[in-house]
Amino acid sequence: MKFSAYALLKNALTGSVWPEQWSSPEPRASYDVVIVGAGGHGLATAYYLASEHGIRNVAVLEKGWLGGGNTGRNTTIIRSNYLWEESQKLYEHAVKLWEGLSQELNYNVMYSPRGVMMLAHTLHDVQSAKRHIHANRLGGIDNEWLTPEQAQAFCPILNVGPNIRYPVLGAALQRRGGTARHDAVAWGYARAASKRGVHIIQNCEVTGIRRAPSGEVIGVETGKGFIGAKRVGVVAAGHTSVLMGMADVRMPLESYPLQALVSEPVKPVMPCVVMSNTVHAYMSQSDKGELVIGAGTDAYTSYSQTGGLHISAHTLDAICELFPVVRRMKMLRNWGGIVDVTPDRSPIIGKTPVEGLFVNCGWGTGGFKATPGSGHVFAHTLATGEPYAINAPFTLDRFLTGRLIDEAAAAAVAH
Amino acid sequence: MLLIDCPHCGPRPELEFRYGGEAHVARPAEPATVDDAQWMAFLYLRSNPKGLHFERWRHMSGCGRFFNCARDTVSDKILKTYPAGQARPSLEALGLAPVDHEVRA
Ligand SMILES: Cc1cc2nc3c(=O)[nH]c(=O)nc-3n(C[C@H](O)[C@H](O)[C@H](O)COP(=O)(O)OP(=O)(O)OC[C@H]3O[C@@H](n4cnc5c(N)ncnc54)[C@H](O)[C@@H]3O)c2cc1C
Numbered sequence: 001m002k003f004s005a006y007a008l009l010k011n012a013l014t015g016s017v018w019p020e021q022w023s024s025p026e027p028r029a030s031y032d033v034v035i036v037g038a039g040g041h042g043l044a045t046a047y048y049l050a051s052e053h054g055i056r057n058v059a060v061l062e063k064g065w066l067g068g069g070n071t072g073r074n075t076t077i078i079r080s081n082y083l084w085e086e087s088q089k090l091y092e093h094a095v096k097l098w099e100g101l102s103q104e105l106n107y108n109v110m111y112s113p114r115g116v117m118m119l120a121h122t123l124h125d126v127q128s129a130k131r132h133i134h135a136n137r138l139g140g141i142d143n144e145w146l147t148p149e150q151a152q153a154f155c156p157i158l159n160v161g162p163n164i165r166y167p168v169l170g171a172a173l174q175r176r177g178g179t180a181r182h183d184a185v186a187w188g189y190a191r192a193a194s195k196r197g198v199h200i201i202q203n204c205e206v207t208g209i210r211r212a213p214s215g216e217v218i219g220v221e222t223g224k225g226f227i228g229a230k231r232v233g234v235v236a237a238g239h240t241s242v243l244m245g246m247a248d249v250r251m252p253l254e255s256y257p258l259q260a261l262v263s264e265p266v267k268p269v270m271p272c273v274v275m276s277n278t279v280h281a282y283m284s285q286s287d288k289g290e291l292v293i294g295a296g297t298d299a300y301t302s303y304s305q306t307g308g309l310h311i312s313a314h315t316l317d318a319i320c321e322l323f324p325v326v327r328r329m330k331m332l333r334n335w336g337g338i339v340d341v342t343p344d345r346s347p348i349i350g351k352t353p354v355e356g357l358f359v360n361c362g363w364g365t366g367g368f369k370a371t372p373g374s375g376h377v378f379a380h381t382l383a384t385g386e387p388y389a390i391n392a393p394f395t396l397d398r399f400l401t402g403r404l405i406d407e408a409a410a411a412a413v414a415h
Numbered sequence: 416m417l418l419i420d421c422p423h424c425g426p427r428p429e430l431e432f433r434y435g436g437e438a439h440v441a442r443p444a445e446p447a448t449v450d451d452a453q454w455m456a457f458l459y460l461r462s463n464p465k466g467l468h469f470e471r472w473r474h475m476s477g478c479g480r481f482f483n484c485a486r487d488t489v490s491d492k493i494l495k496t497y498p499a500g501q502a503r504p505s506l507e508a509l510g511l512a513p514v515d516h517e518v519r520a
């Protein structure tokens with residue numbers, strides 16, 4: 001079934017029930033590729049394996065429900081204004097795919113390039129923001145400097161007055177940055193992958209990785225029994241260390257709870273995304289009208305998927321200073337996701353020391369924006385056994401050679 | 416927020432402390448003799464377990480000292496804190512059955 005204005009109208013008039021958007025088959029005995037984790041990255045990987053590489057004998061195994069991990073818990077900020085050339089290429093690859101994604105998937109992912117504005121509050125912030133702007137322009141990525149007045153013109157509810165603890169000294173604006181609908185991204189990829197023959201198997205936890213005596217991967221143990229695989233791609237975000245441990249691979253990762261909140265829905269007040277690394281707060285408004293607010297990570301590693309209340313309270317303090325108009329609003333929900341953080345805040349996408357085992361992880365607090373690009377380059381890696389040019393620098397080996405891609409400044413705030 | 420029992424000062428709210436990462440990660444005694452793989456393991460590889468974790472904390476707004484802590488990373492329950500330099504407590508001392516640890520590590 002294809003979504004279109006005609007289909008919508010016909011369905012509205014006939015009142016028929018929409019068909020299931022993806023099938024839920026029982027697993028086969030084995031697959032060419034098994035992907036562990038049906039978040040956006042895993043589903044996108046499966047979709048591109050089928051659509052670009054003709055590999056359709058693929059299963060995506062998910063321990064819970066599709067998109068129920070960080071994909072369904074994030075604040076959906078999309079941008080590509082990272083510092084280093086390697087990262088710029090990786091995230092820009094994703095932004096380019098976002099631009100045509102709804103058409104490609106025939107599913108409205110509600111990508112909205114409404115502009116992402118990152119505030120500077122100290123001299124150091126100003127210098128660092130300008131350095132990023134120059135680096136981005138050299139890399140062909142849009143990013144521009146705004147004075148406080150220009151910043152307020154772009155986001156009228158922003159307080160640029162001198163009466164706050166850290167006054168706004170300016171901002172870096174990426175106009176092509178924005179947001180998308182998180183669930184729709186997972187659903188759209190799932191639907192498009194399922195249509196091409198990919199098996200999406202929910203409620204199927206991977207509990208072991210089985211290897212031949214010679215060392216290579218031959219399949220996975222799951223809640224639904226053993227499933228054979230020529231290649232296995234682990235795309236499990238916060239649980240990557242646990243899964244890789246099943247194949248005796250130690251990872252340069254730590255898992256932390258990261259939180260977000262939404263307010264009661266209100267009329268449109270916030271035309272863009274505003275982020276601040278220094279006071280640690282960021283906000284946008286969903287199409288439903290809720291203010292979507294991102295808080296920080298807890299100080300310690302955890303798999304609790306909640307996070308301490310003082311972390312979100314701290315963010316609300318900063319939000320009330322930056323946007324005084326929201327002070328009386330009520331928060332509807334807060335929640336946490338478990339993010340997998342690397343020492344250089346850049347992802348790991350590629351091979352592992354185990355033959356046939358591949359990993360796509362370490363997206364930490366900021367991987368939603370990369371979903372299409374990540375899936376695209378990882379599909380290439382799984383299909384050919386070798387990285388795509390764009391993900392070639394993002395190896396596990398870089399922690400051995402020392403060729404780190406340090407995005408600690410770009411990723412200092414959880415986004 | 417955690418309530419952390421500093422071995423030197425007693426129980427205090429988490430805000431008084433700073434997290435110090437995984438405990439018992441020893442710096443190589445003879446750095447010049449160590450190869451890249453060993454440096455990688457020391458600098459970057461972490462066990463990051465789902466379950467029992469041994470970690471360092473520093474009591475910033477109190478005695479200022481580092482100490483170690485055994486915590487369950489699923490429930491966030493602190494099982495034991497102990498002074499830096501002490502060996503990690505046995506599973507029995509933490510009130511855990513050995514199998515517990517293996518399944519969840
Ligand atoms: C509060 C919050 C806010 C964020 N805000 C932003 C933002 O604004 N912009 C941005 O770019 N990024 C943001 N991120 C980060 C972003 O959400 C992630 O980087 C991204 O969604 C990761 O996608 P994924 O598909 O790799 O992971 P996930 O969606 O987490 O998918 C991994 C899946 O693996 C499954 N799994 C785990 N273990 C097993 C197993 N043993 N067997 C089977 N399945 C398993 C999980 O259940 C999960 O569904 C945020 C994250 C959080 C938590």
Ligand SMILES: [Zn+2]
Nearest residue numbers: 421424474478
């Ligand atoms: Zn103390």
